[in-house]
Amino acid sequence: MSQVTLNIGGRNYTVSCGDGEEAHVRDLGRLIDDKVKAVTGGRPTPEAQSLLFAALMLADQVHETSSPENDSEEMADALERVANSLERCAQGLESGRPAS
Template identity: 35%
Template sequence: MPEIQITIGGRQFEVACQDGEERYLHSAAKMLDDEAQVLSDQVGRMPEARMLLMAGLLLADKTASVEDRITEVRAELAEREAELAGLRNVTIEPERIEVPVVPQAVTDTLAELAARAESLAAEIEEKVG
């Protein structure tokens, strides 16, 4: 079981940990040291036990607010998942669009009328002009 040295609030501590957990212990010690440094800057020198207690409480407070936020986000995620599941069960009927088809006989008749109108227009132009 490795023993490592950590510094918290300017004080050295020797701590044992499981093999492979040294990195996590250093990370946790850094967080605790950061809080201890804030306390030291604000209050000044204080007894070791009090400094560790106060730094631990500050970290616990931050952790509690993060856990509260995680709970809120999980609840919001559950709501969104329920909404999505509800949408999956909804059958959406496609909109029916009908496009009228002009029968060929009507097209032929319109073409014939257009030709007659052009012929009449040409006759009128000849008589007037």
């Protein structure tokens, strides 16, 4: 397991990821940071609220890109993985420890 530090909304978060996935996780972190900046407009916003809105925007993008041709079971699995990741992140934020 590797650890990557992401800067999201002006704060650093250390997350664990599989070996070789570091660049991908950094790219995802930049995407989330862009969404946080978009929803906050640079205004001070509670951290959990900012991350929630960013997650909702990303989930909406996933939803919009889905089409009837996509296998609904595959989409449900992907959304479940996203939900589990968000839950781990939220737990890490609440406990003050890195998400894994």
